[in-house]
Amino acid sequence: MDARTQWDAGRSEEWADVTPDAARRLLTAAVQAFAERGYHATTTRDIAGRAGMSPAALYIHYRTKxxxxxxxxxxxxxxxxxxxxxxxxxxxxxxxxxxxxxxxxxxxxxxxxxxxxxxxxxxxxxxxxxxxxxxxxxxxxxxxxxxxxxxxxxxxxxxxxxxxxxxxxxxxxxxxxxxxxxxxxxxxxxxxxxxxxxxxxxxxxxxxx
Amino acid sequence: MDARTQWDAGRSEEWADVTPDAARRLLTAAVQAFAERGYHATTTRDIAGRAGMSPAALYIHYRTKxxxxxxxxxxxxxxxxxxxxxxxxxxxxxxxxxxxxxxxxxxxxxxxxxxxxxxxxxxxxxxxxxxxxxxxxxxxxxxxxxxxxxxxxxxxxxxxxxxxxxxxxxxxxxxxxxxxxxxxxxxxxxxxxxxxxxxxxxxxxxxxx
DNA sequence: GCCGAACCTGAGCAAGCGCTTAGGGGGAGT
DNA sequence: ACTCCCCCTAAGCGCTTGCTCAGGTTCGGC
Missing domain, CATH: 1.10.357.10 (Tetracycline Repressor, domain 2)
Incomplete structure (x- = not known):
């Protein structure tokens, strides 16, 4: 069991077909961060951090924020x-x-x-x-x-x-x-x-x- | 008549008792900018610019954004x-x-x-x-x-x-x-x-x- | 044992951010 | 004419931002 329950408020089958795993983790981390602070107040470092990765990892799976x-x-x-x-x-x-x-x-x-x-x-x-x-x-x-x-x-x-x-x-x-x-x-x-x-x-x- | 109609969509008696005039201009400029882009996406330079002032003028009337x-x-x-x-x-x-x-x-x-x-x-x-x-x-x-x-x-x-x-x-x-x-x-x-x-x-x- | 592909990190760049500071200009009071 | 005070600007400081890049690790296939 990973730290899922911490940031995943409720079920997350909605992201089930986002692959690979790292991309999905980044996506759900972004959802959480955007919902809390808003898009503009969220930093790419925050998203990557929540997903347990370095800021650069984000740009392997997504071109921009x-x-x-x-x-x-x-x-x-x-x-x-x-x-x-x-x-x-x-x-x-x-x-x-x-x-x-x-x-x-x-x-x-x-x-x-x-x-x-x-x-x-x-x-x-x-x-x-x-x-x-x-x-x-x-x-x-x-x-x-x-x-x-x-x-x-x-x-x-x-x-x-x-x-x-x-x-x-x-x-x-x-x-x-x-x-x-x-x-x-x-x-x-x-x-x-x-x-x-x-x-x-x-x-x-x-x-x- | 100043450039009021440009940024003041509709009447603005709601700000009537904000003084001095420069402070009110900054306030209405901020309303416009915040509404368009959101608070976090708005810069103090944008607000000051809309009010026809330099960025520093903002901090004479307000301590922070x-x-x-x-x-x-x-x-x-x-x-x-x-x-x-x-x-x-x-x-x-x-x-x-x-x-x-x-x-x-x-x-x-x-x-x-x-x-x-x-x-x-x-x-x-x-x-x-x-x-x-x-x-x-x-x-x-x-x-x-x-x-x-x-x-x-x-x-x-x-x-x-x-x-x-x-x-x-x-x-x-x-x-x-x-x-x-x-x-x-x-x-x-x-x-x-x-x-x-x-x-x-x-x-x-x-x-x- | 070696290779290539997939994935990730450490370090950092250029730009833009909120905010500060030193100083100038101009009107009211004397 | 001089001072005082208020209002403003030019310049820029320290920091954070989105994003990049060279290099390292891990892995399956041969």
Whole structure:
């Protein structure tokens, strides 16, 4: 057993297919450091140190510090997009699909709030091209949730005067979980997910029961 | 007329009582720079340059770069607290007060999204003591909104299973406006405020009409 | 036993950072 | 006219930053 539990808050299967091992250690070290201090306040020496290597080792696996952020951001955004896509394509009525989307999306943001913090709040530090690529992924996520809301409106289940605005509000609510969630808080990620799924249904005017 | 409109996105009465003039110029320049690049990515040379001064001039009015952030954060948080406090102490039923609180809070975050971005997302860069002081202000804001929600529940107007969690969600929703709002977007600050006030009432289960 | 490839380190470079210091200019008071 | 004080700048100090490079270690295949 290595020192994994020290810096790896929670499971880390999300990085399972990053190879070789040293590259993965550097990546998870970077996630931790970026989440704690922010991208610009993190030094390459800090990242390398957390991974148990010399500063120079970083540049064997990544060309720049920004590439680390780009890789993290890419993996995180694709994971998030996968979560809402699965909910959109899942069976059931719009209310059930929206509920599942919010619940899973929120739970991911809470469980992996370290990663999520970097993914959601540090993308301004990306280079121009990388930034554009990531923004495209975000728009897909947005569209997936919006299509669920649109389905609900079309089916007469939801009462939403402003679909775009309300969809953004729901996503905004979920994303902000990464900012305030603490492990030592009163609620588990699952509980927050349930509460937020209910709040989302209320926001779209779903007349339940 | 100086170059004010260039860096001052929107009105700036919020800094009216910062004197002397040079200190205020530096402060607003810092707000702009921090909002664009983040605290750590902003250099003192950049701030001074935007204010039309040499780097050294900054240290006549502020002891450190961190003090600039502290001042900005203090003014911003006190303003935000004032907004929700006024709504809490205003007349009317809980629904009206919650609606007013959210509407004004959101409008401030949209109108002054530059300031709000710094206030809400850069407080991790504050020193320990300053951070604690600001966190105390945030807790007051939280408590103000929560007391409105509690009033609504006590009056039987609201249906809220988890008061703390729902209150945090409402505030979270409002705060996140500072992250995504753009001036060239489809909605004005007032429109976003109205939409969000309605969403907040839905979240607390207010049976309107 | 030798080779080449993969991986890593120690040392350090150029640039940029927050901040300091010595001194100049100009307006108000006398 | 002189002083005093406030506000400012030019220059630069000490340090840290992202990143580089020459060289060393380890390993499987022959």
């Amino acid at each position: 920004e590439e680390l952020l780009y890789r993290i951001s890419g993996i995180g955004h694709r994971l998030a997009l996968g979560i809402v896509s699965r909910a959109r394509d899942g069976g059931g009525d719009p209310a059930g699909r929206l509920s599942a989307a919010v619940q899973d999306f929120v739970r991911w943001h809470a469980e992996h709030h370290t990663t999520a913090r970097v993914v959601q709040y540090e993308l301004g530090a990306l280079g121009e091209e990388h930034h554009a690529e990531i923004v495209a992924l975000r728009r897909e996520t947005d569209a997936a949730v919006r299509s669920i809301v649109e389905d609900g409106v079309a089916a007469g289940e939801f009462d939403v005067p402003d679909v775009r605005g309300t969809t953004r509000a729901v996503l905004s609510l979920c994303i902000d979980v990464a900012r305030w969630f603490r492990e030592d808080g009163k609620h588990t990620p699952g509980e927050v997910g349930e509460l937020y799924a209910d709040l989302a249904l209320r926001m779209v005017g779903y007349a339940h029961k | 961190e003090e600039l952030l502290y001042r900005i954060s203090g003014i911003g948080h006190r303003l935000a607290l004032g907004i929700v406090s006024r709504a809490r102490d205003g007349g009317g039923d809980p629904a009206g007060r919650l609606s007013a609180a959210v509407q004004d809070f959101v409008r401030w975050h949209a109108e002054h999204h530059t300031t709000a971005r710094v206030v809400q997302y850069e407080l991790g860069a504050l020193g320990e003591e300053h951070h604690a002081e600001i966190v105390a202000l945030r807790r007051e804001t939280d408590a103000a909104v929560r007391s409105i929600v509690e009033d609504g529940v006590a009056a039987g107007e609201f249906d809220v299973p988890d008061v703390r969690g729902t209150t945090r969600a409402v505030l979270s929703l409002c705060i996140d406006v500072a992250r995504w709002f753009r001036e060239d977007g489809k909605h004005t600050p007032g429109e976003v405020g109205e939409l969000y006030a309605d969403l907040a009432l839905r979240m607390v289960g207010y049976a309107h009409k």
